[in-house]
Amino acid sequence: MIRAVDVKEITENIKEMCIEANHFLAPDMGRALERAAVSEKSPLGRQILSQLKENLKIAAEDMIPICQDTGMAVVFAEVGQDVHLEGGSLEDAVNEGVRRGYAEGFLRKSVVRDPLLRDNTKDNTPAVIHTKIVPGARLKLTVAPKGFGSENMSRIFMLKPAEGIEGVKNAVLTAVGDAGPNACPPMVVGVGIGGTFEKCALLAKEALTREAGSHSPLPHIKALEEELLDQINGLGIGPGGLGGTATALAVNINTYPTHIAGLPVAVNICCHVNRHITRVI
Amino acid sequence: MEKHIRVPVDKETAKSLSAGDYVYLTGTVYTARDAAHKRMEEALREGGALPFDIKGQVIYYMGPSPARDGRPIGSAGPTTASRMDKYTPRLLDMGMGAMIGKGKRSAEVIDAVARNGAVYFAAVGGAGALLSKCITSSEVIAYDDLGTEAIRRLRIENFPAIVVIDSKGGDLYRTAAEEYRHSEGGDQ
Structure with missing residues (x-):
């Protein structure tokens, strides 16, 4: 029909x-930001997070982006x-x-x-x-x-299959570590693994639109998401890059079949707002 | 340590600031980002002058969103400063007093800040709505055709920022992250 x-x-x-x-923060990002505010260990980090919350309130009430x-x-x-x-x-x-x-x-x-x-x-x-x-x-x-503050810090790595899961972890931690304060942390990290060069980048972008706090249906990828989030928050970058434990709010990984000779990894970084909205017509 | 600072900033004040100080800035600053820096560089290369006297002045790396009726400016948070690194040492050597932006700076910029007794402030990236409330007036003074990238003179009041790079070579991004780094991963 x-x-x-x-x-x-x-x-x-x-x-x-x-x-x-x-103008309005997506509900999943709001919940993720609340969780970060509770767990943040740095006093300056907590101050930055409360500034970000105040910013979101002003944006919504006064219609300022x-x-x-x-x-x-x-x-x-x-x-x-x-x-x-x-x-x-x-x-x-x-x-x-x-x-x-x-x-x-x-x-x-x-x-x-x-x-x-x-x-x-x-x-x-x-x-x-x-x-x-x-x-x-x-x-x-x-x-x-x-936004391009975070987009500019995104990377693609064409790893060798022998580099395996450790290579993937290194790639993600390298990209996030290099991004540091530039990507307006706490950030959301979208990761694509597999496919071809361009498919991999698209997987990472699509991963950013997945709800923060949701996980991959694949058990080994879910475990990788959790482990990477933990490791990223151990980098010390913190809110605003000014030191702390809330460096990332979520790590979302999407995968796709790939070639016998390749292990592409794309890391698309987004700021704490991670604007996304979906409608069905 | 919290401090209230008048801008433009005098040398004495700039030198008294240390990485990690939380400051509230009040006074006048100029906006410039990628395209305006390129134009200023071209003007200097051709033996011309900058559109404003840069001595002691503060450049805010920012391109605002359009203002709604009755407001001086739209959303107005900092952009990534490292894109201006190429142009910055020269401006510091010409007497620029301070910069407001976000993100890491090159070794050349860090050296030039120390050499000139200047300072680099970070404003919180992504807090554009909140920071717009600290801006009381905005006027385009050069390069109008660049739209959001034009040079604006802003009046700011109690604008919150953090000293990241000070005149003694301190760099908060480096030292602060060290403090919270866990070699075996985080504990969230």
Whole structure:
């Protein structure tokens, strides 16, 4: 049964999601931040965490974006194969939503048209859009505006299979250690393991959109998530990078089959806000 | 130690600050980030002048989100300072008094801070809404075409920051993390 969806509906939802994600903390991140505030051992760390909580309150009450870097809009679109989009293209509809959201929400325009010539597009488009065709007649949209303080600290490692799980741990700890205060800790660490070069990076990005505090259904990966979170919080970086025990709020790992010759590991780092919001149309 | 500091900052005050001091800044600062630094560097290379007299002044690495009606500025937290490292030693040698940003600095910047008796403050990354409340006015004074990256003169009041790099070579990011590092992993 084919279901018709007007692309105007996509535009309207993307617009609202851009504004919402930039002003209101996702519930899972709120819970993770509360847990960190309780466990933080450094007095300065606790002071920073309470500043961050106060910041979130001001953002929501006064409609001031949580962070001035309102990000490049990353959009995941899962399109049911029984959906028929009417009235224009998916890509144009998403970009129009971003354009309106960033204008009406007083969000910062942070996108340059050409990476070398660097002229600002002035409307924060284009978005980075990842589309997946799935069974069914629904449309699932996730908006994850990504700031570049943390994006710049993200890494990809093409490990050898012989490096195994220890190599993976080293890669993640190296990336997080190098990121330190730059990534606005406490951070969320999205890890991709497997696939090809580009698939691995995408796994890490998708891992960031997974609920903080949730775990991989694979027992050995769940154990790795827990062990890495523990080790990262032992690095001493702490809130704001000013020392402490709350360096990461979550480590989310997504995996995919890979080649007999490879062990790709991607580490996508996000700040404590880790903006993400999902709607199903 | 908590201190209330007037900005621009005089040498004596800058030298009295130590890594780890929690400060509240009041006075005037200038914003500049990647694109503005590139332009300032180009101006100097061509024998021109900077758009403002940098002696003793504070540069805040920040590009705000747009202001809603009736407000001086939008969200206004610090950006990563290391992207400006390439340009910073020269500005410090020209007399820049302090910087506000977030994140680590290069060895060259740390040396130039010590050499010039300057200071590097960190504001809390990601606290842009809270910090916007400490900004009472904002005026673009140069490079208007750069949008959020234009140079702005800001009046700030009780703006919270932490001394990270001081004139004695102290670097809080290095020392603070050591204190809470557990060699066998954390205990959360």
